Amino acid sequence: MMPTGTDQPTQATPRSPRGPRGNGALSSEAIHQRILAAVMEHKLPPGTQLVEERLARIFSVSRTKVREAIGRLVHDRIATNIPNRGAFVSSPTADEAREVFFARRLIEPNLIRTVARLATPRHIQQLRAHVAREAEARTTPGREHELITLTGDFHILLAEISGNSFLVRTLRELESLTALIILLYDAPDEQHCAHDEHPRLVDAIEARDGERAALLMHTHLEHVEHSLKLAPPEAGEVDLESVFA
Amino acid sequence: MMPTGTDQPTQATPRSPRGPRGNGALSSEAIHQRILAAVMEHKLPPGTQLVEERLARIFSVSRTKVREAIGRLVHDRIATNIPNRGAFVSSPTADEAREVFFARRLIEPNLIRTVARLATPRHIQQLRAHVAREAEARTTPGREHELITLTGDFHILLAEISGNSFLVRTLRELESLTALIILLYDAPDEQHCAHDEHPRLVDAIEARDGERAALLMHTHLEHVEHSLKLAPPEAGEVDLESVFA
DNA sequence: CGTTTAAAGATTGTATGCAATCTATTATGT
DNA sequence: ACATAATAGATTGCATACAATCTTTAAACG
Numbered sequence: 001m002m003p004t005g006t007d008q009p010t011q012a013t014p015r016s017p018r019g020p021r022g023n024g025a026l027s028s029e030a031i032h033q034r035i036l037a038a039v040m041e042h043k044l045p046p047g048t049q050l051v052e053e054r055l056a057r058i059f060s061v062s063r064t065k066v067r068e069a070i071g072r073l074v075h076d077r078i079a080t081n082i083p084n085r086g087a088f089v090s091s092p093t094a095d096e097a098r099e100v101f102f103a104r105r106l107i108e109p110n111l112i113r114t115v116a117r118l119a120t121p122r123h124i125q126q127l128r129a130h131v132a133r134e135a136e137a138r139t140t141p142g143r144e145h146e147l148i149t150l151t152g153d154f155h156i157l158l159a160e161i162s163g164n165s166f167l168v169r170t171l172r173e174l175e176s177l178t179a180l181i182i183l184l185y186d187a188p189d190e191q192h193c194a195h196d197e198h199p200r201l202v203d204a205i206e207a208r209d210g211e212r213a214a215l216l217m218h219t220h221l222e223h224v225e226h227s228l229k230l231a232p233p234e235a236g237e238v239d240l241e242s243v244f245a
Numbered sequence: 246m247m248p249t250g251t252d253q254p255t256q257a258t259p260r261s262p263r264g265p266r267g268n269g270a271l272s273s274e275a276i277h278q279r280i281l282a283a284v285m286e287h288k289l290p291p292g293t294q295l296v297e298e299r300l301a302r303i304f305s306v307s308r309t310k311v312r313e314a315i316g317r318l319v320h321d322r323i324a325t326n327i328p329n330r331g332a333f334v335s336s337p338t339a340d341e342a343r344e345v346f347f348a349r350r351l352i353e354p355n356l357i358r359t360v361a362r363l364a365t366p367r368h369i370q371q372l373r374a375h376v377a378r379e380a381e382a383r384t385t386p387g388r389e390h391e392l393i394t395l396t397g398d399f400h401i402l403l404a405e406i407s408g409n410s411f412l413v414r415t416l417r418e419l420e421s422l423t424a425l426i427i428l429l430y431d432a433p434d435e436q437h438c439a440h441d442e443h444p445r446l447v448d449a450i451e452a453r454d455g456e457r458a459a460l461l462m463h464t465h466l467e468h469v470e471h472s473l474k475l476a477p478p479e480a481g482e483v484d485l486e487s488v489f490a
Numbered sequence: 491c492g493t494t495t496a497a498a499g500a501t502t503g504t505a506t507g508c509a510a511t512c513t514a515t516t517a518t519g520t
Numbered sequence: 521a522c523a524t525a526a527t528a529g530a531t532t533g534c535a536t537a538c539a540a541t542c543t544t545t546a547a548a549c550g
Contacts, residue, residue, distance in 0.1 A: 025534090051501070062535045063502090068316065075320060084502060084541045096410075103411045106355045114351070165341075166348045166422075170415055177411075270504090296531070307505045308532090329511045329532060496547070503540075510533075517526070 026059050032069035034059070039078060039089055040179050041145045046091035050079060076173050078180065090180060094230040097181045101225040104174055107167075108155065108221065109214035112201065115161050116210035123161045127202045130154055138195060148179050154198055178224075185228040194223060271304050273313035279304070279489070280314060284323060284334055285424050286390045289485075291336035295324060296485065303489045321418050323425065335425060339475035342426045346470040349419055352412075353400065353466065354459035357446065360406050361455035368406045372447045375399055383440060393424050399443055423469075430473040439468060 026034075035055070038044045050070055052063045059066070070087045073079035079087045092100070119127075134150050137143045152175035159171040197220045204213035271279075280300070283289045295315055297308045304311070315332045318324035324332045337345070364372075379395050382388040397420035404416040442465045449458035 049501095053501075064534060064536090067502090071313065071316065072320065075317070085543090086501065099409045099411050102409055103415075106359070106412070107352055110351045110355065164344045164347055166344050166419070167351070170348075174411070294531095298531075309504055309506090312532095330513090331531065492550095494547105494549075496545105498543105498545070500543075501541085504538085506535105506537080508533105508535085511531085513528105513530080515526105515528075517524105519524080520522090 025061055026065070028065040028068035028072075031055070031059050031061070031065055032072050035069060035073060036078060036176065040149050040176070042183055044089050046089045046180065046184055048089045050087045050089065052086075076176060078176055091184060092177065092181050094185070097185060097228065097230055098225070100174060100177050100181060101221060104178070105218055105221050107170070107174075108158070109217045111162060111167060111171075112158055112205065112217045113210040113214040115158050116205045116208055116213045118163070119161055119205050124202065124206050126161075127154075127157065127205065130157055131198050131202060134198060135195070145183075148182055151198070152176070152179050182224075182228065185230055194220075197223065270306055271310070273310040273317075276300070276304055276306070276310060277314035277317050280318060281323060281421065283489070285394050285421070287428055289334050291334045291425065291429055293334045295332045295334065297331075299485050303485060321421060323421055336429060337422065337426050339430070342430060342473065342475070343470070345419060345422050345426060346466060349423070350463055350466050352415065352419075353403070354462045356407060356412060356416075357403055357450065357462045358455040358459040360403050361450045361453055361458045363408070364406055364450050369447065369451050371406075372399075372402065372450065375402055376443050376447060379443060380440070390428075393427055396443070397421070397424050427469075427473070430475055439465075442468065 035044070035050065044050075050073075052066045052070065055066045055070075056063045070079060070081075074081045074087055077090055077092075080090045081087045115123075130150075130153065134147065134154065137147045137150055156168065156171050156175055159168040162168075197216070201213060201216050201220065204210075204216055280289070280295065289295075295318075297311045297315070300311045300315075301308045315324060315326075319326045319332055322335055322337075325335045326332045360368075375395075375398065379392065379399065382392045382395055401413065401416050401420055404413040407413075442461070446458060446461050446465065449455075449461055
């Protein structure tokens with residue numbers, strides 16, 4: 001009695017791309033990925049403000065979803081929040097860059113050592129395929145930033161092969177930050193990543209030589225860090241007297 | 246009245262606890278901490294739903310802030326979101342527990358090795374003080390959960406001594422999850438953490454013996470993992486209001 | 491002419507309202 | 521009585537509105 005209840009509208013739209021909830025609107029995760037990709041591709045350089053309403057217009061969603069996406073970027077240090085001012089694409093300092101590489105040298109040699117034990121032929125095939133894509137991107141002009149994300153993906157792939165979801169997430173964060181750091185501090189002409197280091201890592205894995213793989217990884221990360229211009233001891237302190245002496 | 250110009254309200258309220266923005270209302274970060282603490286203290290056991298509106302009432306804020314806090318808990322795996330159902334305190338599976346300990350064994354031995362190099366006498370003093378607090382909590386009845394968080398804090402303190410903020414954050418996540426895992430899988434009577442292992446780690450650091458420290462850490466983490474019983478228990482009903490009363 | 495003060499504009503932080511969805515309960519049919 | 525379908529209640533997901541705050545521009549003043 002009394003069909004006060006709204007007769008079910010659920011069935012009406014099995015795949016309709018319109019309406020408030022289960023439809024074609026981008027998820028906050030998708031927006032997060034879009035912004036992150038834009039940062040990696042150097043389309044949103046460090047310092048750029050991520051204005052919520054503008055992004056909301058762009059993606060045809062409300063500020064709520066954009067805020068959620070930005071919140072995640074801030075959590076992962078890709079963006080930095082300034083309390084009543086907004087969120088900006090991070091500009092990692094040289095010290096922060098060194099911290100990232102320190103953490104990577106702490107984690108990744110051990111990671112690849114275990115991968116050398118666990119990797120199946122299928123995994124090694126994946127690694128070879130990935131390295132081939134890197135080589136392709138390296139020889140094709142106009143794909144430099146693509147190369148940066150690809151080299152990062154190589155390290156994430158290692159974490160995925162380890163089968164440890166926590167390490168995957170940690171490596172994802174580290175790689176995103178590394179990409180940002182390379183964009184900031186890489187010398188334009190410098191070869192920031194020797195072209196044969198990734199293949200040699202795969203060689204060591206295939207040979208089941210965990211020790212060699214770990215050592216190669218350590219030096220590899222050192223090479224990447226040293227190819228950057230992190231020289232400035234840090235912006236903070238300047239001796240006024242010596243400047244005007 | 247027509248004081249069109251709002252005479253500067255900035256100076257007027259140096260510490261006023263009332264009003265919508267800069268006042269006594271809890272920040273989403275504070276709410277995050279409160280909920281996290283409640284989880285650690287076993288007041289919100291795994292499986293408990295974190296109902297947004299109820300928490301909002303409890304903390305006298307809107308759902309918006311609560312959602313933000315819950316979002317962070319989900320990001321850190323302390324809570325798990327089920328799409329149109331809600332967020333629940335996580336019940337890590339045995340496999341996930343093993344992943345956490347695997348990651349810890351991968352990271353923390355190397356971490357303590359570097360700490361053995363970098364630690365100052367001041368740092369060692371801090372570690373001794375912390376170990377003393379652990380001993381105190383262990384011998385005082387009714388402080389078991391406090392002990393769990395304290396042992397976790399010991400490992401976080403090591404990360405802080407390393408001076409690497411990225412590692413601090415990673416360890417924080419790992420320790421929160423470990424505490425949850427211990428709550429789920431620890432045999433109530435079992436001594437899940439030998440009472441002298443932390444002091445011996447500090448001994449090795451003080452002796453500048455990084456290798457011994459790393460080895461001790463590795464076996465320490467193995468001990469903790471092996472003291473757990475992998476048999477998932479229950480999920481009961483908890484009254485949110487009474488927990489935060 | 492430069493400096494301080496007031497108004498306007500832009501953007502964030504927070505609360506609130508509403509539709510979609512899920513769960514539990516009741517009604518209905520066989 | 522049991523299975524199935526309709527209904528009611530609860531909770532999330534999303535959008536929007538409004539106030540606080542910061543920045544910029546304009547005005548007043550010395």
